Amino acid sequence: MAKIIASKNGTKKDAIIQKAATLFREKGFVASSMRELADKIGVEASSLYNHIGSKSELLQSICYKIANDFTIHLNEVETQKGRTAEKLEQIIRFHIHMMLHHYDELFVANHEWKQLQEPYLSNFLNQRKSYESKLVAIVKTGIECKEIKKINPHVVVLTLLSAVRGLEFWQRHKKNMDTKDIESDMVQHLLNGIIK
Amino acid sequence: MAKIIASKNGTKKDAIIQKAATLFREKGFVASSMRELADKIGVEASSLYNHIGSKSELLQSICYKIANDFTIHLNEVETQKGRTAEKLEQIIRFHIHMMLHHYDELFVANHEWKQLQEPYLSNFLNQRKSYESKLVAIVKTGIECKEIKKINPHVVVLTLLSAVRGLEFWQRHKKNMDTKDIESDMVQHLLNGIIK
């Protein structure tokens, strides 16, 4: 009955993907059914297949979009010249930005990538591995320049990535806290430490 | 044919729960079927029901065991007298310990609690909320004692919890890195910062 309404700058497929991202975040990929997704859009499940290929394809689209966004941004940062701390800060702030403006997709990419099918699963993991390696390289450079303490760079990267990932819990406190404050507090904690 | 072998200090039910934790971690709760679980044990799916109540019950057991372990430990730390930094270090090290020795269950509790049914879901979330509140209180005390920088304590706790949660990625590098080194590097990063 009701038609699928395309978003302003996208196709109807994009509209479905967006709704799927929200649903997958709320219930998880496997626990979300096509009937439920169709329901949220206001249409029968089979109608979705006029616009998309399969349920798996939805997850693939979501995960790859996110992975690409991060890869592109990191490439930009890499080409810059400047202090390591500035680069790290830029990266941290980009993660925060993605968390605030592409929450559903990022959440799904972070939590549901395991449900990707081959070869998409391997591809996704490789891309993430490459992202981490580049980050480690940046931290290593910082250590060599004596700009950063001599800590295992893998641990530093792990700590940074995990911490920014935890930003997803902010959605709970979103109303009570100012975004800019959180941003600078976390940057300060991660880069300067918390002990006087 | 094959019988379910009880682990040394546990019932057969415990053995099933342990196998379930591993399976749920690998594939996710919803994507794991009782037939697959039974297969891993070497038994028919229906035979499991001689020992357990339901699939949901397995998830409940896993999540509640983990939640209790953390609650108990935090209560112990709270009763101590000493510097805030020492308490935080103890807590961080306990998270690391749990990650290393109860990896499967902790992973499942962290990733699959959404699949809990009411009222277990609400109970679990309340327990976690309470845990975080106590942590915030500890950090607040540290700030008042001027032992810790004046950063939003919620952000500090969020950063700490997220960072230690990221330890789950270690399983990948486990062989290449020494646990004690990782532990101290992360504690140093989180408490002292990484910038000279």
Add this chain to the structure above:
DNA sequence: AGATAAAACTAATAAGTGTTAGTTTTACTA
């Protein structure tokens, strides 16, 4: 208005789900 293409619908399929009932095997005790 008539034709065409897009996108909705209904109905059905084959496969997989957790779980139960009833039966048979296994292991231990008297």
Add this chain to the structure above:
DNA sequence: TAGTAAAACTAACACTTATTAGTTTTATCT
């Protein structure tokens, strides 16, 4: 060795799943 309880088995149930085929409605353009 006979009897008993635990725990395995087979078979089936009722439901849900993603997806497809075929059909009808809707919107658009000539």
